[in-house]
Amino acid sequence: MTFLIVVIVVGVATFLIRASGILLIRDPESLHPRVRKGLALVGPAVLAALVGNSLFLDADGWRAFGSWHIGVAAAVAVGIWRRNSGWALLAGAVAYLIAEAAGL
Numbered sequence: 001m002t003f004l005i006v007v008i009v010v011g012v013a014t015f016l017i018r019a020s021g022i023l024l025i026r027d028p029e030s031l032h033p034r035v036r037k038g039l040a041l042v043g044p045a046v047l048a049a050l051v052g053n054s055l056f057l058d059a060d061g062w063r064a065f066g067s068w069h070i071g072v073a074a075a076v077a078v079g080i081w082r083r084n085s086g087w088a089l090l091a092g093a094v095a096y097l098i099a100e101a102a103g104l
Contacts, residue, residue: 067104071096 028036055072056063075092079085 067096067099070099070104 025031031039051072055068058064071092074095075088078091079088082088
C-alpha cells in the first residue's frame with residue numbers, strides 16, 4: 001500500500017512541476033532573451049548529465065570500456081558530421097548493438 005501512495009505522490013508532484021512552468025510563464029515572449037536561451041539549454045544539459053553519468057559510472061565505481069562507449073563515440077561522431085540528432089541516435093544504437101554482438 002505504501003508503494004502505491006509513493007507512486008501517487010510522485011505523480012502529483014511531477015504534474016505540479018510541469019504545470020507550474022505553464023502557469024507561471026504564460027507569455028514566453030515576455031521573458032528576457034537570455035532567460036529564454038538559458039531555459040532552452042536546460043534540456044540538453046540534463047540529457048548530457050544523464051548520459052555522462054551512465055557512460056562513466058557503474059553501481060560500484062568507474063565503468064569499464066565497452067559497447068556503451070563505442071555507441072556514444074559513434075553517436076557523437078555522426079552528430080558532429082551530420083548535425084542531425086536522428087542520425088546520431090541511429091548510428092549510436094547500431095554501433096552499440098554491433099559491439100554487444102561482438103562481445104565488447
